[in-house]
Amino acid sequence: MTINEIQDELIDDFAFFDDWMAKYEYIIQLGKELPLIDQQYKKDEYLIKGCQSKVWLHADHQDGKVLFTADSDAIITKGLVALMVKVLSGHTAEEIAGSDLYFIDQIGLKEHLSPTRANGLLAMVKQMKMYAVALHRASLS
Amino acid sequence: MERTAVLEQFDVMRVRKDFPILTRTVNGKPLVYLDNGATTQKPQQVIDAIVNYYTQMNSNVHRGVHHLSQLATDAFEVTRHKLQPFIHAAHEHEIILTKGTTESINLVANCYGKAFVHAGDEIIISAMEHHSNIVPWQIMCEERGALLKVVPINDAGELDMDAYRSMLSDRTRLVAMTYVSNALGTINPVNEIIALAHAAGAPVLLDAAQAVQHLTIDVQALDVDFLAFSGHKMYGPTGVGVLYGKEKWLNAMPPYQSGGEMIKEVTFAKTTYNELPFKFEAGTPNIEAGICLAHAIDYLMDIGLDNIARYEHELLDYATQRLLRIPGLRIIGTAKEKSSVVSFLLEGAHPYDVGVILDKLGIAVRTGHHCTQPLMDRYGIPGTVRASIALYNTREDIDALVAGVERAASMLI
Numbered sequence: 001m002t003i004n005e006i007q008d009e010l011i012d013d014f015a016f017f018d019d020w021m022a023k024y025e026y027i028i029q030l031g032k033e034l035p036l037i038d039q040q041y042k043k044d045e046y047l048i049k050g051c052q053s054k055v056w057l058h059a060d061h062q063d064g065k066v067l068f069t070a071d072s073d074a075i076i077t078k079g080l081v082a083l084m085v086k087v088l089s090g091h092t093a094e095e096i097a098g099s100d101l102y103f104i105d106q107i108g109l110k111e112h113l114s115p116t117r118a119n120g121l122l123a124m125v126k127q128m129k130m131y132a133v134a135l136h137r138a139s140l141s
Numbered sequence: 142m143e144r145t146a147v148l149e150q151f152d153v154m155r156v157r158k159d160f161p162i163l164t165r166t167v168n169g170k171p172l173v174y175l176d177n178g179a180t181t182q183k184p185q186q187v188i189d190a191i192v193n194y195y196t197q198m199n200s201n202v203h204r205g206v207h208h209l210s211q212l213a214t215d216a217f218e219v220t221r222h223k224l225q226p227f228i229h230a231a232h233e234h235e236i237i238l239t240k241g242t243t244e245s246i247n248l249v250a251n252c253y254g255k256a257f258v259h260a261g262d263e264i265i266i267s268a269m270e271h272h273s274n275i276v277p278w279q280i281m282c283e284e285r286g287a288l289l290k291v292v293p294i295n296d297a298g299e300l301d302m303d304a305y306r307s308m309l310s311d312r313t314r315l316v317a318m319t320y321v322s323n324a325l326g327t328i329n330p331v332n333e334i335i336a337l338a339h340a341a342g343a344p345v346l347l348d349a350a351q352a353v354q355h356l357t358i359d360v361q362a363l364d365v366d367f368l369a370f371s372g373h374k375m376y377g378p379t380g381v382g383v384l385y386g387k388e389k390w391l392n393a394m395p396p397y398q399s400g401g402e403m404i405k406e407v408t409f410a411k412t413t414y415n416e417l418p419f420k421f422e423a424g425t426p427n428i429e430a431g432i433c434l435a436h437a438i439d440y441l442m443d444i445g446l447d448n449i450a451r452y453e454h455e456l457l458d459y460a461t462q463r464l465l466r467i468p469g470l471r472i473i474g475t476a477k478e479k480s481s482v483v484s485f486l487l488e489g490a491h492p493y494d495v496g497v498i499l500d501k502l503g504i505a506v507r508t509g510h511h512c513t514q515p516l517m518d519r520y521g522i523p524g525t526v527r528a529s530i531a532l533y534n535t536r537e538d539i540d541a542l543v544a545g546v547e548r549a550a551s552m553l554i
Contacts, residue, residue, distance in 0.1 A: 052491075
């Protein structure tokens with residue numbers, strides 16, 4: 001599936017939730033299910049520091065695709081991180097760098113991407129794109 | 142006094158009618174505003190004054206001879222005039238209007254530092270300071286070759302007064318402490334802090350940003366040298382704050398925002414400046430906020446800070462008792478003397494997650510480190526959830542908070 005196809009599928013999934021409780025319970029569930037990042041990457045080097053919750057992000061390049069693993073110390077942030085990984089991981093660097101993550105807004109989670117940087121999510125999206133670009137460049141050289 | 146007696150004496154439902162924002166909903170729920178430590182809501186009296194300023198007198202102050210400028214200047218000076226009895230200052234010209242607490246502290250760090258702090262001198266702060274009462278001193282100490290000393294706290298969040306006593310010496314140039322901790326609610330023993338500092342020959346700055354809206358302050362009785370606070374945390378507009386300074390210090394300090402480079406090359410004794418308070422008020426101030434702060438002062442004085450303190454204290458006790466009944470909830474900051482802040486952690490839940498769920502329920506709290514990272518490090522925690530109480534909060538607000546935290550616990554843990 002393309003990045004946009006995954007986004008559209010998520011938008012459909014979230015349309016089933018008729019109140020915020022159900023939506024957040026689902027996000028919390030995603031957070032609990034997100035495979036933990038390999039312990040060796042859970043250190044400052046891989047840390048994206050938000051004002052309140054922390055996000056660890058690691059990227060790998062395999063067969064022309066970028067693979068992300070991530071973690072957070074806050075469970076809602078972790079659920080949102082899981083969504084980002086679901087959408088962006090396994091695509092080419094070019095696709096990731098050029099992606100428009102419209103699903104966040106459409107599923108009503110825009111406030112989590114506000115520039116208050118409370119949760120480090122906005123910084124994470126930027127970092128994912130930067131990783132993709134960097135890995136892409138490295139593979140060309 | 143019996144709890145019911147206090148609550149009856151203070152008519153919170155009448156007070157709430159003065160704050161139009163309290164009738165709105167958030168996420169479809171009635172707003173429960175418990176982030177008053179960050180900023181308070183504004184009464185209609187202050188909102189009306191802002192509209193009145195722009196519709197009737199907008200003009201620059203201290204400049205023009207025309208009618209509007211005179212009106213604006215008079216109104217601006219009314220605020221200073223009202224601030225004097227509000228904090229019981231000896232002179233009106235000891236009151237400098239600034240942008241807020243942060244600027245007030247920066248002003249002292251900068252100007253007092255230039256005049257009085259030299260290599261090898263020491264500045265004393267505490268472990269519970271807000272970043273705005275840490276960083277200006279760090280920068281000043283670095284520039285002046287001085288040493289910053291930090292008074293530790295105990296687990297309850299109270300100052301270690303023995304450590305403080307032992308840190309004071311003839312090298313101490315200034316003690317800068319918070320009156321009330323924004324993250325813990327601790328009311329510091331300011332009388333003792335000041336008396337001990339003075340005995341060592343050092344002046345004291347109190348960060349009163351979290352005190353002035355909750356307690357009656359008498360700068361002369363305290364004998365405090367500098368006092369800093371913000372308008373927006375005391376039901377007034379954003380963008381105005383106060384620096385009170387004893388005349389003798391303010392006169393001995395160079396100006397803040399004019400030619401710092403030049404001042405270095407002249408000796409202090411030979412330099413003369415504008416008279417107080419204008420020496421420290423360079424440029425066009427926030428006129429609207431300056432004028433409208435007077436209405437917030439009137440508002441507080443009409444209700445009476447003693448009544449406010451009693452009411453808020455009852456509510457704080459109620460909140461503390463109710464929150465402590467939630468399994469796994471731990472209150473951070475359990476000082477004997479506290480003011481209207483409950484900081485807490487829910488075991489197994491990140492404060493951010495709790496804050497997100499509470500927001501969905503229309504409850505505004507602050508989560509995170511509250512600009513007190515060293516303090517959070519002291520407790521070894523990433524932050525807390527902080528509910529901070531104001532005069533318009535009710536028991537129903539507390540009940541909503543407790544129910545919200547219970548809901549968050551059921552979802553997160």
